[in-house]
Structure formats: structure tokens, C-alpha cells
Amino acid sequence: MRWFKIMRQQKLLSLSLLLVTLSVGIVIGTLINTGVRANRGGQNIAPDASPLVVPNPVQLGNEFTKLAKKLEPSVVYITADFTQKVAAENPHKRGDQQTPDSGDDGMDLFRHFFRGGPTGDLPQRPFRQEQSGTGFVVDKNGYIITNNHVIAKVDHIKVKLHNGDTGEYRARVVGFDSETDLAVIKIDPRGPLVPVTIGNSDAVQVGDWAVAIGSPFGLDASVTAGIVSALGRDIGGGAMQLQRFIQTDAAINPGNSGGPLLNIRGEVIGVNTMIATQSGGYQGIGFALPINMVARVYNDVIRTGRVTRGSIGVQWQKADNKPELFRALGSKPGVLVNVVKKDGPADKAGIKVEDIITAMNGTPVKDGDDLVARVADTPIGTSVSLTVDRDGKTMDFKVTIMDRAEVWAEVLKDDPRFENSRPDPDEPGKPETTQQYKFGMKLHALTDAERTAMGLEGKGGLVIRSVDPGSFAEDIGLFEKDVILAINRKPVSTVEDVIKIQSSLKAGDAVAFHVMRATPGVRGHAPQWTSFFVPGTLPPQ
Numbered sequence: 001m002r003w004f005k006i007m008r009q010q011k012l013l014s015l016s017l018l019l020v021t022l023s024v025g026i027v028i029g030t031l032i033n034t035g036v037r038a039n040r041g042g043q044n045i046a047p048d049a050s051p052l053v054v055p056n057p058v059q060l061g062n063e064f065t066k067l068a069k070k071l072e073p074s075v076v077y078i079t080a081d082f083t084q085k086v087a088a089e090n091p092h093k094r095g096d097q098q099t100p101d102s103g104d105d106g107m108d109l110f111r112h113f114f115r116g117g118p119t120g121d122l123p124q125r126p127f128r129q130e131q132s133g134t135g136f137v138v139d140k141n142g143y144i145i146t147n148n149h150v151i152a153k154v155d156h157i158k159v160k161l162h163n164g165d166t167g168e169y170r171a172r173v174v175g176f177d178s179e180t181d182l183a184v185i186k187i188d189p190r191g192p193l194v195p196v197t198i199g200n201s202d203a204v205q206v207g208d209w210a211v212a213i214g215s216p217f218g219l220d221a222s223v224t225a226g227i228v229s230a231l232g233r234d235i236g237g238g239a240m241q242l243q244r245f246i247q248t249d250a251a252i253n254p255g256n257s258g259g260p261l262l263n264i265r266g267e268v269i270g271v272n273t274m275i276a277t278q279s280g281g282y283q284g285i286g287f288a289l290p291i292n293m294v295a296r297v298y299n300d301v302i303r304t305g306r307v308t309r310g311s312i313g314v315q316w317q318k319a320d321n322k323p324e325l326f327r328a329l330g331s332k333p334g335v336l337v338n339v340v341k342k343d344g345p346a347d348k349a350g351i352k353v354e355d356i357i358t359a360m361n362g363t364p365v366k367d368g369d370d371l372v373a374r375v376a377d378t379p380i381g382t383s384v385s386l387t388v389d390r391d392g393k394t395m396d397f398k399v400t401i402m403d404r405a406e407v408w409a410e411v412l413k414d415d416p417r418f419e420n421s422r423p424d425p426d427e428p429g430k431p432e433t434t435q436q437y438k439f440g441m442k443l444h445a446l447t448d449a450e451r452t453a454m455g456l457e458g459k460g461g462l463v464i465r466s467v468d469p470g471s472f473a474e475d476i477g478l479f480e481k482d483v484i485l486a487i488n489r490k491p492v493s494t495v496e497d498v499i500k501i502q503s504s505l506k507a508g509d510a511v512a513f514h515v516m517r518a519t520p521g522v523r524g525h526a527p528q529w530t531s532f533f534v535p536g537t538l539p540p541q
Contacts, residue, residue, distance in 0.1 A: 067211055067266040068223045073163035073194040074137045075213045075259060077220035078146055078171070078185075080154040081130040083469060134214035134259030135159070135185065136268065138298065140192040142169075145298060146258030147273055148176045148183040155470050156539075159187050162221050163194060170507070170539020175301035180243060180289060181273055184301045188508055196260060199267030201246065201290035204228055210248040212272055212286070214259030226250030233287060234369065235276075244373070245287035246270045252286035261288040270294070296377065309376040311404035312386070313344020314351065316368045326356070331389040334358035335368045344407050349399040351388060358394075359387035375401060439502065440471020441478060443495050454483065454516060454529050460493030461485050461516070476536035478513065485531070486514040509538045 059065075133150030137143070144159065151157050157171040169187040176183035208228045216222055230247040248261060252272050261270035270288030277283045300307040316338045326333050335357040340347050351357075357365055361384055365371045378384060378401045388395045443462040451457055464482045467473045478484075484492060487501045488511060505511065513534045 063264055064211065064223070064225055067262060067264070068213070070266050071136075071196065071213055071260070071262065072221055073161070074196045075162060075221065076135045076137065076144060077132070077160040077162075077215045077218075078135050078144075078150055078157065078258065079130055079132045079160075080151050080157045081128055082154040082156075083128055132215060132218055132255050133257040134220075134255065134272070136213075136258075136260045137193045137195050138198070139195055142187040142189045142193060143174070143302070144171070144185050144187065145271060145294060146183055146185060147271065148178060148181045150258045151183050151185060152176070156475065157185060158539075159185070160220065161189075161193070165190065167510075167537050169537070175305040177297050177301070177307045179307075180293060180297050182271065182289065182294060182297045184298055190508060197265075197267045198295060199263055199265070199269045199291055201269045201292045204231060204246060204263065204269050204290075206231060209264040210246075210250045210269075211262040211264070212248070212250040212252055212256060212259060212288075213262070214252070214256035214272060216251075216253035216255040216282075218255055224251035229285070235274075235287065243289060243293075245273070246290055248286050248288060249284045250286060251282045253282045254280070256286075308380060309404045310378045310380055310382070310401035311344070311407040312346045312351075312375055312384075312399050312401065313341035313407045314346045314357075315339035315341075318368060329356070329389075330392055331356045332358045332364070333367070334365045334389065335371050341407055345399045345402050346386075346397075349386070349397040351386065351397055351399070352390070354390075356389040357386055358389055361385050362387070376404070438471070439473045439498075440468035441473040442466045443484070443498060445494060446483065456483075456485075456516075459485070460491050460497075462492055462495065462498065472536065472538065475539075476513075476534055478515070478534060479517070481518065483516040483529075484513055485516060488512055489514075505538055507538050511536050511538060 131150065131154075133146060135144040135146035135150075138145050151171075151173060157173070159169045159171045161167075161169070167190075169189065171185040171187045174184040174186050206228050209225065210228050211223065211225045213221065213223050226249040228246060229249050232244040233247045234244060246261065246269065250261070252275050256272045257274070259272045260268040261272050263269050269291050271291070271294050272286060272288045274287050275282065276285040276287070297307050314335075314337050316335050323333060325336065337346075337351065337353055337355045337357065340351060340353055357371060359365055360371065360374055363374075365374075375384075380401055380403050382401045383398050384401060386397050386399050388397060442465045444465045446454075446456070446461050446463055450463065451459065451461070454461075461483050464473075464478060464480055464484065466480055467478055484498075486492060487498065490497070490501055492498050492501070513536075514531070515534050516529050516531050519528045519530055
């Protein structure tokens, strides 16, 4: 019993010591926590830390900074849209696509990047698609150079400037050249624009700085820099045999198409045209058409609306023109003539099939593409000297350059690769002479019942019965059953009121429609009518 009593006393003592220890711990913890909270509320949490101080802004600046500021007002963002008819058997056929020229070799040539398009089980009806690119101003009156694939076969072309003008301009096509993938478009600016400075691409060297400005993925006025990686790059024949590109590693992505490639002085040395890619985006290889060729195309387009190129009236098989062939024939490298066009310049000069053209005006001819490029750039009517190897004998012939379109008229007329012209008068974007601006919608006066339902008793207003596809009204977002109360704060009650306002407007004017639009009401209640303004800028007609 005594032993049990001792054990009981020891257990009570241990429990008492444990309770005392816990009590002391709680008190100490409370004091420490209170102290921490007090410090948190104070102003000297980290007494040995110095606060960060942001210095006054000092612009460092460099050549790239100057270049970007200089060129920003001259580079434009281009959007183009068209209405695509959906094929009944495959409503999703269009999507993102690239031309047949781009295949398994990873060369992404002229790829069009569209935004939007049909999704889900939509009805088989036309839908609007949009593509974007870049251009640059070359004339203060609104002439802009871009890639033809940016604006080809579209319904509307819109241009956004970066010179402080926040408006959006409708552009028209002046002319284009499919062989070089170049186009000239025109806007009617509210004031003189700042054109770029044109450089000389013959002075460009591998290793030179190269700067690209454009709108990759719609991010307008983006500047990237790199170097010139190669010159005279030939990436394919056919319609591209005239193109000898400047290759650069300056980042070029979808949307950069048509933008300028610049040297370190801010002079345009090329037009960014395509990329080599396996991912659809930048992989370090971009191509720009040299500005010297661009200038020639532009000058022809603004003079005549088309590019005139020379021809001597011969053809050859590219597969036959290999170095080993010329070695076997004991001839210098050149062009083995396969066809001589009857009554063409070469035929008249005496050149025959199986002649090997080795030089032009004393300068050696490397291959057929080299010959075509040099002949094409020679003015029509010019006489040139062609050196020919005929059965081992060297002979010289005087050949008068003719217009290629005349020499090969029956061959080129149906070949889309050589499409080269001004737009037809009925082509979208072509300006029309008109006495009255057309909004592109049919209007009708409101009935008394309609006015009462909208709370417009004693007021005017016209309801839109239909909106023309591709019209200005459709572009700015007006819809059938919208009610127009006023235009530029002038109330409208009759169609004649609208016609009177239209007659006072011209391309480039700003227009604001005061509109009422019905929104669905709660079940069992009438639709709710919302009043708001719809703004827009009138494009050329």
C-alpha cells in the first residue's frame, strides 16, 4: 500500500509540472507574438535595408532607337477581308492555308494567316475572313508598297497609320505584280504623309545590320533586328525566277509581310516577303525582296498600272542545264536553248535550238534564271549582244529586246503565276465617281405602332430593312432592324433626310449614327431598346 501511495504522489507531481510548463510556454508565446505584431505595425521592420529609388528618366538612345522613331510614321498596318463561300461538302475547307509552293521542305512561302472562320455546325452560308500584313509609305500623297499576297482577291483593304492619326483608311489597289509578289495601294490621307528613305540594295553586304518593322500577329509597329545572312538567295523557279532575295535573321513572323527591311541608316533595302519555317513562325530565316527590284516594279505600276518585262523568245529545260552537261559538250556554262519562238527576237537574230548562250553583253550567263532576270530588266527596244556556243564555235548575235507579254502572249494569258495588271473597274476597292455617298442599307419610315413600342412618340427615326453585304454599313456594325435616330447629330425622319446628309459627305469624313437596337427582354416582356452611337470613317467608293 505504501508503494502504491508513493507512485500516486509521483504521478500527481509529474502532471503538475507538465501543466506549469505549458502555462509558461503559452505566456511566452503570447508575449513574442504580441511583439511581432507590434513590429509589423511599425515603420522600421528592416532597419538595415535601404529603400529603392527610381532615378529621373534619362533616354539612353542608340542607332536602333533613332531608326525606330524615324520610321514609325511611315510603316502602316494593313487588314484585308473577304467573304468566303463555304463548300457544301466541307464547310471548314479554307482555314489556315499555304500555296502549293510550300511543301515538305519546310519553306513557308506566301502563307496566309486568317483569323476567325466557321466553327461548329454552322449553316452553309458565306462568312467573313480577315488577313493582315504591313506596308510602308513611299509618297506623301498616300502611295504604299506591300506584298501582293496581303491584299490579293479581297473585298476591302484598310490601313492604320502610326503618325498620330487614329483613323482607319480604306485603300484601293493601284496595281500589282504576281511574279515579285508586290502591290501598290493608295489611301487618301487628311494631310501629307512621311515617306520612307529608299536605299540601294546593291550596296548591301553579308553581315550588315538589318532591321525589320511590321505587324507580326497583328502587333503593329514591332521592331526586330538582325544581320544580313546572305544575298541573291534563289529559293525556287517558276514565277519566282525573277526573285533573288536578301536573307536575314531579323525576326520575321506572320504579319510582317510587306514591311520594310532597313539598313542601319534607316534606308529601306528590301520588302519582307516570306520565311523558311517548319513551325509557321520565326526560325531565323527570312527573305526580303531587294529594293532595287521593288523600285522598278513600283515605277512601272504608277506609270502604266503594270510591269513591262523584256524577252528574247527562247526557252530551256532547267534539268538539262547542269555543269556536267556543258563539260561533256566542251562549252562554258550557260543556257542550252530548247525552244526558239517563231518570229521572236532570238529567231529574227538567227539563234537556233541547241545553241548555248554563254554571255550577254560580254558578261557570263550563269543559268537560265540569270538570263531571264537580266533580259527582263532591259528596256524594251534595247539591242543586246548574246554570245553563243554552236557546235563548239563561238558566235555573237545582236538581239532586240521585245515586250514579253507580246512575245509569249498565248502562253502567259492563262497562267496565274504571271498575273500582272491594274484592278478591273468593277474590282472591289476601285474608286468610283459618284455624286452621292452610299451607306449600303435600305431604310423605311417607322410606323406609329413601332414608335409607340420604342417610346418614340412624336419623334423621327428610320428602321434598317436590309444591309448590303460588304457595304460601309456592314463594316461599321449596323444590322437589320436597327433604328437610326440621327446622323452626325442631325435627326432623320425620312429617307430624304438621309439622302440630303449623304450628299454632303465625301470619302474620309467621319460619320456617327445614333442608333436604337432591341435586346431580348425577360420572358413575357417586350424587348428592351438600347440607344448608342456607331462611328465610322467613310472609305473611297
